[in-house]
Amino acid sequence: MDLDFSLDAGALTARLVDVPSVSGDEQALADTIDAALRTLPHLTVHRDGNAVVARTTLGRAERVVLAGHIDTVPVAGNLPSHTERNLLYGCGSCDMKSGVAVQLRLASLLTAPARDVTYVFYDCEEVEAERNGVLRLSRNSPELLAGDLAVLLEPTGGVIEGGCQGTLQAEVTARGERAHSARAWRGRNAIHEAGQILGVLREYRPRQPEVDGLTYREGLNAVGICGGVAGNVIPDECVVRVNFRFAPDRDAAGAADHVREVFAGWEVAVTDAAPGARPGLAHPAAASLLATVGGQPRAKLGWTDVARFAELGMPAVNYGPGDPELAHSRGEHVDLAQIAGCEQRLLAWLGG
Numbered sequence: 001m002d003l004d005f006s007l008d009a010g011a012l013t014a015r016l017v018d019v020p021s022v023s024g025d026e027q028a029l030a031d032t033i034d035a036a037l038r039t040l041p042h043l044t045v046h047r048d049g050n051a052v053v054a055r056t057t058l059g060r061a062e063r064v065v066l067a068g069h070i071d072t073v074p075v076a077g078n079l080p081s082h083t084e085r086n087l088l089y090g091c092g093s094c095d096m097k098s099g100v101a102v103q104l105r106l107a108s109l110l111t112a113p114a115r116d117v118t119y120v121f122y123d124c125e126e127v128e129a130e131r132n133g134v135l136r137l138s139r140n141s142p143e144l145l146a147g148d149l150a151v152l153l154e155p156t157g158g159v160i161e162g163g164c165q166g167t168l169q170a171e172v173t174a175r176g177e178r179a180h181s182a183r184a185w186r187g188r189n190a191i192h193e194a195g196q197i198l199g200v201l202r203e204y205r206p207r208q209p210e211v212d213g214l215t216y217r218e219g220l221n222a223v224g225i226c227g228g229v230a231g232n233v234i235p236d237e238c239v240v241r242v243n244f245r246f247a248p249d250r251d252a253a254g255a256a257d258h259v260r261e262v263f264a265g266w267e268v269a270v271t272d273a274a275p276g277a278r279p280g281l282a283h284p285a286a287a288s289l290l291a292t293v294g295g296q297p298r299a300k301l302g303w304t305d306v307a308r309f310a311e312l313g314m315p316a317v318n319y320g321p322g323d324p325e326l327a328h329s330r331g332e333h334v335d336l337a338q339i340a341g342c343e344q345r346l347l348a349w350l351g352g
Helices: 009-017 027-037 093-109 133-140 181-186 190-203 252-262 284-293 306-311 336-351
Strands: 044-048 051-055 063-069 082-084 087-089 116-122 149-152 166-175 219-227 237-246 267-274 316-318 333-335
Touching (some): 009 093, 063 093, 149 306, 166 252, 190 219, 284 336
Parallel strands (some): 149 316
Antiparallel strands (some): 082 087
16 A cells, blocks of 8 residues: 555545554554655655654754554454544554554655654554564664654644653462361461452552642552462462552652552562653743643643653653544544644644
């Protein structure tokens, strides 16, 4: 498939949606995007696996990075795309091929932007962190990601969402004493003991801290439980898996300390952690974007790759078309008017 930059952003989104690109199978779409960008003489294009980076080099005082992932979750009977009442349906339409379509339109239209622009189209955002295309680029070619501000075109409903939450996974283990179930009094049931862990979670009152003017909501929840030996054995171990979504005024180490404090008296093993990112709205480029977009910014309740850019020392925000609550659903869709509005506002901001 060839990409036609003369199509409006909604029609271009439909073209992108109709190229399946489940995480790990993005090559066809990456090849299509790569080939299309190489026809634009004002851009320099780089390729790293199934990530494509295109850059202007005009010597402007500021550089903005626009980033979007090209992968989707597995298809759920929602391809090919179709349109109903100005809504485009299809896998990835909201998360986030509409944002990618806006990036592509901007790349073709902005031949002499007021700010230099880096367009990043990357793979494997929807799967484990080690496969993430931005992470790979940050290791292989960090200079390609350098800039003054990063904007991730994640679905935000056309509202600027600052920063993001951090996320932590931990295993909390209840211990018991194994025994025959016919003589249960001779043991101690670890699954029953785990009820106290669940009790702590039921009584937990999460913070809602204000960070740089935006209010974040933390959450500590059980997401899995594992225990049991056999149908006639009192189990001696039960593991409760918990997820902690924490505000960006904590770092990953502080989040881990908090979880250990909450579950004092039990064994706690932190199995994964990713820091969040502060809002970054005080940066002049972010303030300029906010002035152009308008509206009331809000905190990003979730983890996005703004955190990776923050680790590179760049402020980053989320701004894109689509309702994030529709992401990954069988009925995923995006409002075509919202795609056009996002494109128009970013054109106004970057065009100066």
